[in-house]
Amino acid sequence: MNETVIEKIPIAISSCLLGQEVRYDGSHKHNAYITQTLGEYFEYTAFCPEVAIGLGIPRPTIQLVQVEGQIRVRGSKDPQLDVTERLQDYARSVVPQLDGFCGYIFKRASPSCGMERVKVYRNGNPLGTDRGAYAAVIMDCLPTLPVEEEGRLMDPVLRENFIERVFVYHRWQQFKRNNFTTAGLVDFHTVHKFTLLAHDEPAYRELGRIVADVGNADLNTFADNYFQFMMQALRKPATRKTHTNVLMHVMGYVKQDLTAEDKQELLEVMDKYRLGQLPLIVPITLLKHYLRRFPDEYIRRQVYLNPHPDELMLRNTL
Numbered sequence: 001m002n003e004t005v006i007e008k009i010p011i012a013i014s015s016c017l018l019g020q021e022v023r024y025d026g027s028h029k030h031n032a033y034i035t036q037t038l039g040e041y042f043e044y045t046a047f048c049p050e051v052a053i054g055l056g057i058p059r060p061t062i063q064l065v066q067v068e069g070q071i072r073v074r075g076s077k078d079p080q081l082d083v084t085e086r087l088q089d090y091a092r093s094v095v096p097q098l099d100g101f102c103g104y105i106f107k108r109a110s111p112s113c114g115m116e117r118v119k120v121y122r123n124g125n126p127l128g129t130d131r132g133a134y135a136a137v138i139m140d141c142l143p144t145l146p147v148e149e150e151g152r153l154m155d156p157v158l159r160e161n162f163i164e165r166v167f168v169y170h171r172w173q174q175f176k177r178n179n180f181t182t183a184g185l186v187d188f189h190t191v192h193k194f195t196l197l198a199h200d201e202p203a204y205r206e207l208g209r210i211v212a213d214v215g216n217a218d219l220n221t222f223a224d225n226y227f228q229f230m231m232q233a234l235r236k237p238a239t240r241k242t243h244t245n246v247l248m249h250v251m252g253y254v255k256q257d258l259t260a261e262d263k264q265e266l267l268e269v270m271d272k273y274r275l276g277q278l279p280l281i282v283p284i285t286l287l288k289h290y291l292r293r294f295p296d297e298y299i300r301r302q303v304y305l306n307p308h309p310d311e312l313m314l315r316n317t318l
């Protein structure tokens with residue numbers, strides 16, 4: 001039997017999302033899309049900061065509160081219970097363990113794990129929002145690590161954005177492990193050009209200029225700065241307009257080989273995609289068909305055309 005074994009990508013996750021009964025009331029928040037669909041490609045390691053710092057199950061609920069201009073994590077009913085430093089210290093102890101991980105999926109709205117928009121209270125009244133105390137430290141210490149919340153993963157654009165970044169991060173780690181040379185970095189950049197273009201055209205141009213100078217720089221420092229810039233650009237979600245721009249660029253590599261009818265059909269399909277009448281997978285599939293007939297090595301290697309497994313169907317929704 002000739003079975004392809006897929007190397008799963010290591011991802012950290014809030015324990016309750018895997019179905020572990022670790023919430024304050026002993027319940028869980030199992031998310032089937034995360035465990036089943038993404039679980040085919042991701043290998044999860046679970047962290048529950050509130051259990052890890054010894055709050056126990058069940059435990060008193062905690063919340064973010066503003067006290068004298070500072071955000072603290074305190075017991076909702078018992079303000080004497082303040083776990084801010086314990087959560088932050090635990091997060092700092094987790095950071096080195098995340099070496100080799102390619103993403104983190106957090107539980108939304110948690111005063112510990114929420115990555116944004118967690119309610120902050122003052123004198124019992126909602127005041128605004130902030131990040132969970134544990135998630136904030138992880139994100140600050142690992143600014144390039146792709147992070148997302150389970151709620152936002154239900155949005156098709158945010159979902160594709162996160163998964164695409166996870167795969168970019170994974171390829172970057174492979175490059176650093178196996179081919180960490182100036183030529184390797186130039187190649188990494190080259191194959192991600194259209195991906196960058198789809199997310200952030202000014203960053204695509206700027207990074208092109210920066211990479212042209214790589215020969216004059218210390219590779220370690222250069223690589224860190226380059227990747228930080230790149231991951232920041234990729235956080236900007238691609239839109240129908242920016243994808244259409246990339247599709248036109250790709251078309252430029254085959255159009256001289258197409259008949260007038262084929263060209264017309266391709267342009268119509270791309271326009272229907274731009275107008276929201278077709279999903280992205282349709283023009284991409286048609287372009288790939290022409291690229292197989294009229295191969296071009298530079299385009300064939302563009303990650304943009306195969307950024308993540310087709311089975312995830314991330315480009316199939318309108």
Ligand code: SF4
Binds near residue numbers: 048050
């Ligand atoms: S949200 Fe975070 S702290 Fe709360 S139960 Fe889930 S993993 Fe634990």
